[in-house]
Amino acid sequence: MSPAAVALPPKSAQAARLAWLDALRGIGAMAVVAEHLLPWFLPELRPYWFNLGVYGILVFFLVSGYIIPTSLERHGDVRKFWVSRIFRLYPLYLSVIVLVLALAWWVPVRGEVPRDGSAVAAHATMLLDVVSVGGVADTMWTLSYEMVFYLMVTALFLVGKHDRSGLLAMSFAAAAVVVGLVVSGAVLVGGWPAYASCVVFVVGLVGVVWGRLRTVSACVLGVMALALLLLSSRVPWLGAAVLAVMFAGTAIHRWERGGGRLWPVAVTTALIAVAPLWAIESGWWWVRADVWLTTIALAGATFAGGMALRGRRLPKVLVWLGLVSYSLYLVHHPLLKYFVQITGDLRRADRPYQIAMAALALAVILAVSALAYRYVEKPMQALGRRISNRSKLQGRGDPRMAGEGPRHDGVLGHEERQVPDGVRDHVGQGDAVR
Template sequence: MNGPRLAWLDALRGGAAAVVALFHLSPAVLGRDRHLEIYEVIDLGKYGVLLFFLVSGYVIPMSLERHGDLRRFWTGRLLRIYPAYLLAVLIALALIAAGMLRPPAQLAGETTGSVLGHLTMLQDLLGTQGVLRPFWTLSFEMVFYLIVAGLYAWRRAPVSPTRWAIGLTAAALIDLPDDLLGATAAERRISAVVVTVLLGCVLMAYTIGGGRILPVVGIGAVVLPLLNGHATGHVTSSSSEQAAQMLAVMFAGTMIHRAQHHLAHPLTTTATLLIVSGGVALHVGPAVAAAVAGTFALAWSLRNRSMPAPLTGLGAISYSLYLLHIPVLALTRKLTGDPVLTTVVFVIGSLTAAWACHRWVERPAQALARRVPVSKLATQGVGSRTRSFGKRRESV
């Protein structure tokens, strides 16, 4: 059994990754019709993803407060997610070249937009499909990082996660444009180029300094889910309203973190979570909303207890499992058509691939990130503002 401090979050991550992987396995084992019957009742894929989003919303403020330095935060984030991500991209391209995985249509038809979308991890919110379908969630993660880091850096007025969670949920009730920035291939290409340049400038501002203007650009990343949440039929979010609602879930996770540290009133927190849950029920489905809320509440209630080591271990490799289970499934389906054998090979193969990626890609990259020196920004300008972030009641 592992210690209780953050084991409950690892358990949530591990369970969420397993649910998503089994959701994608389901058509091969149960058959497409049976899979769709279950899907009509509850979208288990979105259930697993929204659990991930809640955990991200909870964890990212802790990471920012721990680093107290935006350079270290972003270096840590990029080294945490990019090495395994790039490995998954290379594996996917190899399987596509071997004819074992279907390429996204836009990879050849809209190469510039597709490549830049993958480079920034914003492909889904730029209207292009990832070479691996699960990549779509990384677009929301990146937007969340940009917004929250911008709010940390730009300290003229504190902004509450309550306002963001409720504001995004309210925005999801409006008839938002789905493709304002990417209705055509040419518009998607232009948007991808502009977003890539802006993202590069924002990250440069965070790492070497750049005043308050560029962090505001980072906060402005919210326009992608609000105005371009379903630019094409190739992306996963069904509308900008649903995209906005999923981003609201991440801010709900931040709200929970603040409530735990007595930085938000319990009634405010409860009301916010109920409003966000109602939005999820409307835009994703009531079964998903109930399942996500119930699962997180159960894990929260057990947060001071030890968690089973297999579940926390699964949490440790959850990111690699999330990235690599589709390539493993593609290989498995080529090897066998028997449902039982497919399940066994898929489970063993996915866990083995995830463990290997975590051991030889994720961990070395994380060790490298820990050697990054603290920047001068940690004691002046942007950095000094970030250190007090967690101590101000009702600020994001």
């Protein structure tokens, strides 16, 4: 029996100790839903002193950075990690794509999606935003940065550099500042980055999963992900900032376990705070100094509050919302479009009617999310575990990272409308749902 196995606490203790992560996901998910729901149902209630959606995704990215690398390090098995990721992400993702395309006769696919093969290639890899391709569902853009993070973490793990989270966080934050000052948009344009990255992604991932030239394949994928992030993203400084946030989450975890210091997180935060203030590509309301700084502060305070409450009993509704957060984030925006298509523009309706319709829309979203989790996510995750468990572990993992329950390393729910398909505010008070 490995040292990591000996160190594992009972499952009930693990669940109680890590419930705070699910609670944070629940808070982030509802912030995202509120950011999309309020402008179309109760526009007067939408806050503009901070950005609900960006707040939600910052919380999500912090949690993802906190837990994802430890999942890989705990098992020490790259194949198992990637089989888990594929079965965690793709089934629901593909289901939502099919739904949106099937109903395109009623609610057309958004104009940001190219009508050529580059859209297919970008959706196949999930690298949508870093190859400047819009997703068929608005909320899919954040998956691009999750995927870049996975690719880079895998490469770092295999070359033994995965413990430098603080340095990586500061480096990406500094890159966000520099790139913002010198780059006004994607350097690599056109459809070819989507095609080329799709070929490299498929071939490289086969090498990583099946073990042929695993380290070489992972390094090629990591370098490709970094190049796409900085050279072909819709908003390159934002991509670098997102990776800085995620590695900051990892650095916090290492500090908590006594494997690192906290000052790199403070430096990262300061750099991210100033990154958009002088960026060439900026000017949207959510990156005004007062709004941006307040949003960052609230996201950081929320994550810190969650950590302070870890191990304590938390509201079950928040924990449940976190459990279904991936379904919630992928399905809610298409459902809102369909709902408004039926009800018509509600922004000038009587307040009681607005409230009633908002409550009904939220109930539908939560019900569909619960069904998607129960009948799509959960069975496919179980299938992924069965497949990955058929192979021997590549290694014993890192005993320092033991104790994280497998349920808690899932990808997080995110939202799109603010960035970077929304380099303008797509849900401004004069817009229509599309």
